[in-house]
Amino acid sequence: MQLAxxxxxxxxxxxxxxxxxxxxIRIFADHPGQPFSAEEIAHLMRERFGDVxxxxxxxxxxxxxxxxxxxxxxxGDGRSHYQWPLDEGHKHPVMICLRCQSSTRIPxxxxxxxxxxxxxVLEFQLVDYEMTLYGICRxxxxxxxxxxxxxxxxx
Amino acid sequence: MQLAxxxxxxxxxxxxxxxxxxxxIRIFADHPGQPFSAEEIAHLMRERFGDVxxxxxxxxxxxxxxxxxxxxxxxGDGRSHYQWPLDEGHKHPVMICLRCQSSTRIPxxxxxxxxxxxxxVLEFQLVDYEMTLYGICRxxxxxxxxxxxxxxxxx
DNA sequence: GTTGCTGCAAATGATTTGCAGTTAG
DNA sequence: CTAACTGCAAATCATTTGCAGCAAC
Numbered sequence: 101m102q103l104a105x106x107x108x109x110x111x112x113x114x115x116x117x118x119x120x121x122x123x124x125i126r127i128f129a130d131h132p133g134q135p136f137s138a139e140e141i142a143h144l145m146r147e148r149f150g151d152v153x154x155x156x157x158x159x160x161x162x163x164x165x166x167x168x169x170x171x172x173x174x175x176g177d178g179r180s181h182y183q184w185p186l187d188e189g190h191k192h193p194v195m196i197c198l199r200c201q202s203s204t205r206i207p208x209x210x211x212x213x214x215x216x217x218x219x220x221v222l223e224f225q226l227v228d229y230e231m232t233l234y235g236i237c238r239x240x241x242x243x244x245x246x247x248x249x250x251x252x253x254x255x
Numbered sequence: 256m257q258l259a260x261x262x263x264x265x266x267x268x269x270x271x272x273x274x275x276x277x278x279x280i281r282i283f284a285d286h287p288g289q290p291f292s293a294e295e296i297a298h299l300m301r302e303r304f305g306d307v308x309x310x311x312x313x314x315x316x317x318x319x320x321x322x323x324x325x326x327x328x329x330x331g332d333g334r335s336h337y338q339w340p341l342d343e344g345h346k347h348p349v350m351i352c353l354r355c356q357s358s359t360r361i362p363x364x365x366x367x368x369x370x371x372x373x374x375x376v377l378e379f380q381l382v383d384y385e386m387t388l389y390g391i392c393r394x395x396x397x398x399x400x401x402x403x404x405x406x407x408x409x410x
Numbered sequence: 411g412t413t414g415c416t417g418c419a420a421a422t423g424a425t426t427t428g429c430a431g432t433t434a435g
Numbered sequence: 436c437t438a439a440c441t442g443c444a445a446a447t448c449a450t451t452t453g454c455a456g457c458a459a460c
Contacts, residue, residue: 116434116439138424153442158425174329178424178450232385271414271459293449308417313450333425333449 101169101184103129109167123149124160128170128184135173135181206231256324256339258284264322278304279315283325283339290328290336 106125110117127136127144136144138157145152161182164170174180261280265272282291282299291299293312300307316337319325329335 114435114439118434118440120441151442154424155426155443156441159440162426174333178329178333180333180424230385230387234384269414269460273415273459275416306417309449310418310451311416314415317451335449 106164106167106169109169113167115163119149120145120152120156121160121163123152124157125164125169128164128182132184135183137179137181139179141182206233261319261322261324264324268322270318274304275300275307275311276315276318278307279312280319280324283319283337287339290338292334292336294334296337 103125106129107117110121123145124141127141127148138154138161141157141161142152142154145157161170161172164182165172169184170182171185172180172182258280261284262272265276278300279296282296282303293309293316296312296316297307297309300312316325316327319337320327324339325337326340327335327337
């Protein structure tokens with residue numbers, strides 16, 4: 101999927117190519133496979149473009165989903181993440197929290213560690229991988245610690 | 256996972272076994288693998304038991320998630336579905352060779368490395384994982400090296 | 411009796427929608 | 436021009452929380 105394809109789709113549906121839409125589309129195009137929340141999009145837009153109403157962002161996201169340009173995945177705490185899917189079936193490694201069900205992509209940097217680990221420990225030259233980690237994310241861990249402390253201080 | 260196990264977990268955490276909780280747990284236990292929304296639980300409870308406050312239902316669901324009795328998956332429209340997971344076989348991590356297609360199980364020992372890596376680098380407490388590595392296994396690698404040397408000596 | 415639990419109502423927070431003014435085509 | 440778009444503020448809707456009364460242990 102290319103930028104031009106998206107603009108074509110917009111024209112085909114007699115949708116307008118406004119500056120706001122163009123920027124939002126570029127954010128996705130520049131980070132294929134990376135999930136963004138609506139808030140994150142708003143933040144990036146503020147930096148790269150100027151203030152854009154959240155309503156506009158949500159409406160653009162809905163439009164892009166209708167055009168099958170981005171996909172939505174809803175995480176545990178009620179927030180949604182939107183992303184420009186990768187072309188082929190290269191499955192990105194994610195961590196899924198067993199508490200809040202949030203799924204976070206594991207940054208590529210950190211995966212080099214797996215590669216060198218596989219090479220040195222298993223004598224296996226890593227070319228590609230599929231990986232899903234299940235566990236407790238930082239946010240939930242902190243929340244539970246806080247709760248536990250709260251309970252203790254009461255007693 | 257059995258009903259009794261859940262009640263045990265409740266006791267272990269000095270949580271009370273109230274009629275509302277018992278019924279909700281039974282609904283899940285009677286339909287393993289079936290997803291229910293909070294509203295659906297409320298509806299079933301009304302039929303089988305009597306009115307139960309939605310707040311109670313949500314609080315019970317949170318409790319059951321903490322006890323790892325049910326899992327939550329959030330669907331596109333912002334609603335969450337909860338379910339008693341099916342007992343599935345723990346999927347072992349394997350390495351698949353792209354040359355000979357051989358698949359080798361990754362020894363558990365080596366996976367502890369991943370766990371500590373996830374904890375230190377990602378601040379994520381690993382509980383379970385699914386992992387498939389694609390690459391070149393040692394045997395194929397050695398065979399290719401031998402060939403390459405063979406060609407060199409000819410030329 | 412104590413905690414912990416429940417129901418209610420009010421609060422929250424992400425997403426949506428109505429509307430009046432603005433702009434791309 | 437004019438239909439489509441934007442920003443704002445108000446509205447929704449699932450979920451959470453404060454609180455007073457209630458009930459398991």
